[in-house]
Amino acid sequence: MSPYDPSAFPPFAVTVDLVVLTVRRHALCALAVRRGEPPFQGRWALPGGFVRADEDLAAAAARELIEETGLLAHDPTGPAPVNGAHLEQLATYGDPDRDPRMRVVSVAHLALAPDLPAPRAGGDAHSARWAPVESLLGRDGAGRDGASRDEEEGAPLAFDHATILADGVERARSKIEYSSLATAFCSREFTVGELRRVYEAVWGVALDPRNFHRKVTGTPGFLVPTGGTTTRQGGRPAQLFRAGGATVLNPPMLRPEP
Amino acid sequence: MSPYDPSAFPPFAVTVDLVVLTVRRHALCALAVRRGEPPFQGRWALPGGFVRADEDLAAAAARELIEETGLLAHDPTGPAPVNGAHLEQLATYGDPDRDPRMRVVSVAHLALAPDLPAPRAGGDAHSARWAPVESLLGRDGAGRDGASRDEEEGAPLAFDHATILADGVERARSKIEYSSLATAFCSREFTVGELRRVYEAVWGVALDPRNFHRKVTGTPGFLVPTGGTTTRQGGRPAQLFRAGGATVLNPPMLRPEP
DNA sequence: TCAAAAGTGTTAGGTCTACACCCATGA
DNA sequence: TCATGGGTGTAGACCTAACACTTTTGA
Structure with missing residues (x-):
């Protein structure tokens, strides 16, 4: 052939x-x-x-x-x-x-x-x-019960x-478990809380805000502080970050069990 | 269009x-x-x-x-x-x-x-x-020095x-870090040492035999003992295993740094 | 003053690493 | 007997989960 x-x-x-x-x-x-x-x-x-x-x-x-x-x-x-x-x-x-x-x-x-x-x-x-x-x-x-809804939402x-x-x-x-990809869901500057809410939405779970904060800020190269702060989420002003150069997260972010 | x-x-x-x-x-x-x-x-x-x-x-x-x-x-x-x-x-x-x-x-x-x-x-x-x-x-x-070797190995x-x-x-x-895929490199029955040599060859590193043994035998569903033993590697007879149903390895096998 | 979100400390429990040590076989 | 690989024990470093606590804002 x-x-x-x-x-x-x-x-x-x-x-x-x-x-x-x-x-x-x-x-x-x-x-x-x-x-x-x-x-x-x-x-x-x-x-x-x-x-x-x-x-x-x-x-x-x-x-x-x-x-x-x-x-x-x-x-x-x-x-x-x-x-x-x-x-x-x-x-x-x-x-x-x-x-x-x-x-x-x-x-x-x-x-x-x-x-x-x-x-x-x-x-x-x-x-x-x-x-x-x-x-x-x-x-x-x-x-999805009842009549056919072929052309509906x-x-x-x-x-x-x-x-x-x-x-x-x-x-x-x-x-997002083992990479910094979750930052792609955020705008260019974001807070740790906003990043945490991304994880929570994607995984459908609740994460401990304190441990999450320590984890992401403690991983070198993951987040770069811009110097600015914001209160757009209410409460105490939060530091603003940009995504750092690091693309792999080691150790990974752990996805909680159901 | x-x-x-x-x-x-x-x-x-x-x-x-x-x-x-x-x-x-x-x-x-x-x-x-x-x-x-x-x-x-x-x-x-x-x-x-x-x-x-x-x-x-x-x-x-x-x-x-x-x-x-x-x-x-x-x-x-x-x-x-x-x-x-x-x-x-x-x-x-x-x-x-x-x-x-x-x-x-x-x-x-x-x-x-x-x-x-x-x-x-x-x-x-x-x-x-x-x-x-x-x-x-x-x-x-x-x-790869010297003349062109286009048709050589x-x-x-x-x-x-x-x-x-x-x-x-x-x-x-x-x-193979986070799944049981390494067993696909082994024949149907294999020893822990054979599986470890697969990891070592694929990653190009040396792994501690004792810790490796504990790790793989301690992960539920990863390895199923067949009851048999073999001495094909020399030394003390080793237990034979088959791949278990588990397909994800949690916690993962850690790839050592260079 | 209060609620809400940010951020820090601490402790108990687990996992990994490194290495000492024993076991069972063939040569 | 010795070399070889199989398998278990253990101590310290590290990581994590859980939760108490303080800080700083807007309402």
Whole structure:
């Protein structure tokens, strides 16, 4: 068999899909767009699109992220942009039946963003919204009883996007344990308490504020004090920090048992 | 723009490439095949091949693994096969220039296998061999001086396979830290000392045999004693174990500093 | 003055490291 | 008998969880 004979391999369409996570009102939320055409017309889906002919996968994901949110993906080799977001490859999904029309392989990416004003619909999407991941995954106990709700908020995500979202959430949950990634959910300057509330929202647990404070301030290179303080959370003024250069957290932050 | 208009997106070829790791003679080794045709003819590369038209990505990877090694990939939902190997998706590589002839997106997979008799060349590969990863990555200080050695053992891997291999090795090195994955490098029954030598080879460090023994035997569900013993390593007879059901290691095995 | 959030101290209990020591076999 | 690897004990350093307590603001 001649592996590179053009007639010897089937053609694929390649897309990037994005799991864009943020923390809003104490809950982990993901960006969802409403599909404007079949299949799954009217259903919610993850943002995404085709990879262009001469475009790298990471570039395609960064382009989609800008189109959907206006966020610049953070390139670790360059200067940090004002509205930076963390962007990494998540996994690739290529079940032959995942798209009913043709063979599509989707390279999913995970983006972590600070709380943003309001999503703007981009491309061919009718509308976009931030929704709690538990609700998008149908785990929030919200009524799914009664008649079909295919085109309403409670309907399952299109394609295999529920699987992709679940994988992205699990990646984020485990990765903030041993890396400084949680700071990607915060704005450029933040307090220790705000960072703790990120952990609490992502993990869905309560953490001891005193031990958390000691832990993060005691890890060299994790947090850099800016000198400023804020009282935006009420109470005693809190020091402001920026994310330090350290990217791995050793020893890790421990996720409490249920 | 109509996203699914067949003329609106570029066609891609999709392949799976395999990083197959094993531990041989106290060194972490990877499976390499010699390319039989251009480009990179005569150079070593990772095994891989095209995904078929109606084939899942995982199925394609498992098929390639069998073709190259005869190993069955372990399906966690089914009964453990006799010669099982761990197989998981690693990452996807899609730089537009990674293959000089056409646009190829490669979904790389990572396989961990026990020490095997001898690789059999499969498909279009001229030959196959196990080689220490440090040598395949050109980090072993072996003479690369003098004349070009394009078609010899010391030449760099074809395409971007050095990057893929490095990513796979790094994944394996970090994953045995907090999971029971190291047992995938052992045969079905193994001793604590054999498991320790796996860690030592993968990490390239020396571990304290006493503390290691306490650690692994003290983690519930990690190791299951079979009742048998062996003296194949010399010295006092050692208990034989099988891998237990536990897949996460908590607390993790700590990788010593250099 | 009070509530709320920030930040510090302290103590008991666990885990890891390093090393001393004994055990069971083959040569 | 000796070398080799298997396995257990123990003391100190380190880490963590839990919780009492002080500090500094806005209302």
